[in-house]
Amino acid sequence: MCRGIRPIVGRRVLAVERPPCARRPIAIAPRIDVLRRRVEGGRVSSVERVGKRVVIWIADEAIVIEPRMTGLVLLADPPTQEHLRLRIRFDGRKSPDLLFWDRRGLGTVTLYSTDEFAAKFHGEAASLGPDALAISADEMRARFCRSRRPVKVALLDQKAVAGVGNLYASEILHLAAIHPAARCDRLRRDAWERIHGAMLEVLSTAIRYEGSTLSDGTYRNALNQDGGYQNHHRVYDRAGQDCPRCGELIVRIVQAQRSTFFCGRCQRRK
DNA sequence: CATATGTCCTGAGAGC
């Protein structure tokens, strides 16, 4: 998402609008008029990712977009008009609008000052752990190894490590050959090294392929095109199909009310 | 403190 909207860097914000939307308007904090006052006229200095969030810096202000399940950031026509939640217009004749589109409406848009942003995302009391692509294997293990939770559930805890979602947790554990129900405190050092390595591999490859467009077709890149990583899924949404490593049938279980896919033969508990 | 559960929403697809 961040890569796709990077063309907005250097543009000046002309207007921030909440398009007429048939459904309840998306959560924007603070109010939309405050957002307007603080960013209109400013210039986009950078676009960055923090965990699963998209951060747009405009002078000393950070617009943080949390897409959650069905949110998209777009520089192209949205899939529907009725789920369009936010529009940012820029200067320059050919500059497309930046759109936030969200079918389910669970996503959020929040404006932070530099200080608020640092406290929220980087300080000691930060609400997010280190980013999944920046953390070391040792720190990762240190953050998980005393937890009694199943490893797959723990990987989704954004305060432990930021950036692993439900789909990728299953993919990571299959590549690492670790059973998703294994308790964190029962995993040895080499298991955590495998999980860490698999996390880097899976996430960096998925980012390179621009994400996973599942069968519902919801996820799109910034140009409203399919992602490509769904063609590389090892286990996710493949229950009943063959394990790509050993040929055993992939199974689906539910952990913490969310689907987990794995191979019962080649994913071991330690 | 750590962990578990309910809740916010809409829409697609399965099964009857």
Next chain:
DNA sequence: TGCTCTCAGGACATAT
């Protein structure tokens, strides 16, 4: 066809 049910790339408040 139309109904009900389940499920969905998530995070947070509240309960235990």
